[in-house]
Amino acid sequence: MPRMLVAYDPAWPSLFEALADGIRSAGDPDWIVEHIGSTAVPELRANAVAAAARGTASYNAAKTPLIQELVDAARHARGLPSVPVSDKRQAERE
Template sequence: MSRSAMIDFLPTRGWETVHQRFFRDRLLEHPGDRRRHEALKRSAAAAALEGTSSYNAAKTGFVQEIVDAARGRLGLQPVSVDHK
């Protein structure tokens, strides 16, 4: 069975600065980034199936870029999004 959705449970404390929220909001507000993310996910999945790359590792740079920009707009320091 293939997965069609995923859910993350996050603490309410610190929600204003959690990187998953920044990333979600960016994709909701910017269709170009949403399309870019979709293409990257497809490419990452194909590479993972071929054994040439980890799915998460292939996406990390894009996610980091989005989160760093969002945090920077709020005057916050960058944080690593590589948690898996």
């Protein structure tokens, strides 16, 4: 389904904070979760899909069950098979 740009919604920052809190509570309260993408820019028309990024000190530290679940959901939504997050090379070949 194509995404359409919509007018900026002043509720997006607080909606993102709720999303970030959920990510932290499912993983580690010390995680840094950043609001990225078009919904993170005030007054910019956007595709109305919040995007988040979580930083980590190393790739191995990122391989958690939550991250695997998120990767699986994103790949499934795009019609792609699951790939273990530990197999980064396989995902890059697609």
